Amino acid sequence: MKVASEVSGNNVIEVKDLVKRFGDFIADDKLTFTVGKGQIFGLLGANGAGKTTAIRMLCGLLKPTAGYIKVAGYDGFTQSDKIKENIGYMSQKFSLYEDLTVWENIRFFGGIYGLWGKQLRERSEELLQNLGMDQHRDTPIADLPLGWKQRLAFSVAQIHKPAVIFLDEPTGGVDPIARKHFWELISKAAYSGTTVVVTTHYMDEAEYCNQIVIMVDGKIVANNTPLELKKEYQAKTMNDVFLRLAQSASRTE
C-alpha cells in the first residue's frame, strides 16, 4: 500500500510548518504532512495533544498562526469558505434529525450543501440505492438501528461529493457486524477517490487507516503506515505503538 507522501502531485491535504498559538500556548507546533487522494488518514493523539485544533484548521474553521496549509487545493489562510464547501464532516454524535424521515434528512443536508432541483433528486436517489434504504425513505431516523443511522450520516456528509471527509470516532458503540459494514463503506469511498481523515481514541480503528500521524504535546512524533509503525516499535497492535509514544506526554486537556 502506498503512503500518501509517495503520491506527490496528487495531494489533497498539504501542511507545512503549521503553527497555531493561543496567546502563549502553542497548540500545534510546526506540523508538516501531506495526504494523498483516496487515502484513509488517521490523526491520533491523547487529549490535549493538539488534534482538535489541527482538525479545525483543516476544516477551515480556525485560522492558523503561521505556516502553509492547503486543503482540496484551497489556502487555509485566505480561502476557508472554499475549504468548507469541499469537505464533509461526520462525528460519532452524528447530526441527523431524529424526527425527520430518511428522505427529509437527505434533502435537508443536500440543501445545506447547495444542491437543488434535479441534481438533488438524482443524488438522493443514488444515495438511497447505494445504502439499500430505498424502502425506508419515509422512516423517521429515530426508528432506524444505530448501524443504519451511522451509514446514512456518512452518506449525507458526502452528498456534495467532497474531496475530503472528516470522521470523528466513526464506529464507536455499534455492533461488530455493523462496524464491518461501515468500514467497507469508508474503504469504498476512499477507492472512489474521496480522501478520508479519521480521528479516534480507539486504536483498532487506526488499524484500518493507510497512513497514521501521531501527535504528542502539539508536535508530530510519527507519520507512517500502521504496518511500518508496528515494525518500528516492535509492537503487536497500534494501541501498543500509541501508548509507547503518548505516555511521554506532559500536557493534558
Next chain:
Amino acid sequence: MEKISVNSISKSYGNVEALKEISFNVDEGELFGLIGPDGAGKTTLMRIITTLLLPDSGNAKVCGYDVANEYKKVRTLLGYMPGRFSLYQDLSVEENLNFFAGVFGTTVQENYDLIKNIYYKLEPFKKRRAGKLSGGMKQKLALSCALVHKPEVLVLDEPTTGVDAVSRKEFWDLLKELKMQGITIIVSTAYMDEASLCDRIALIQNGKILGVNTPTGIINAFPYKLFSIECEKPTHALENIRSLSICKNAYLFGNSLHFVSNNEENSPEIIAKTLEESGVKVDSVNEVSPEIEDCFIERMQRQ
C-alpha cells in the same frame, strides 16, 4: 462465593424487549466484563443490579441480598459509576468526594487507603470544579466517589467511553489494583478489545447473552478455522471472496481481511490458490487465532 447472581431477568420498555431471560453469576473478587454494542441492554442490566430499576420478571442478588426487596441493604454494599458523568459539576473535586462520603455516613479519611492511588493524581486540583476537569480526570474522580464508602461490589457503566487510550490504560490498571484488594467489579464496554482485560466476560447483544466465559475460553470455543488475508484492494476482493464455496464469512479486519473457513480441510495454500483463480491478487494468507470481535460476529450470526 457469588457476589452477584442474576437469574432469568427480563425487562421491556413498551414493545422493546431490553433484556430477555438474562442469567449469570459474578464470583467474589472477579473482574467481570459485560461486552456489547450500544443498545444491547448493558445499562438496563446495571440499573437493575444497582436497584434503580425493577425487572419485569426474574431476580438478582448482590452479596446474597435481593435487589428488589432488600434494596436498602444492597445500596450500602454497592459502588456505582453511571455512564453519564453524574457528579456535581459546580462542586469542587474535594467537595464532591466529601459529599459522597457523607451520604454513606463515612469520611474520606476513613477509607483513604482505598482511593489514594486514584486520588493522588487529583489532589493538586482538589479546589477545581468537577465540570472543569479533563475527561480522564472526571473519570478518576467518579471512580473515587464510587469507592469512598468501601463497597464490596463496584458497578461501572462504560467508564472508558470517550476517554483517550492513555487514560484508558491507566483506568484498567486501577481496576486491576482494586481487584487485588478484593473488590468485585462488573464493568461494561462497547469496545471488544477491552474484553481481554477481564477475568470473565458476558457477550451481550439485543438483550440476550451470547456467551459467558473467560476471554480465552470464548476464543477457544470459536468453531471454525480463521485466516488472515492480505491482498490488493481488499474491499473489492471481499465480494469475490464471499461468493466462494469454501468461505463461510469474510470481512475487513484492519488493513487485512478475515476469512472464516467453512471446512476443516482449508489451508493457507488452498485458500490462496482458490482466491488467485477467482482473480484476487493475494499477498499472504495465514491461519490466525480469532479475536473477541470475530467471536462476537460468529455468535451474532448463530442466533
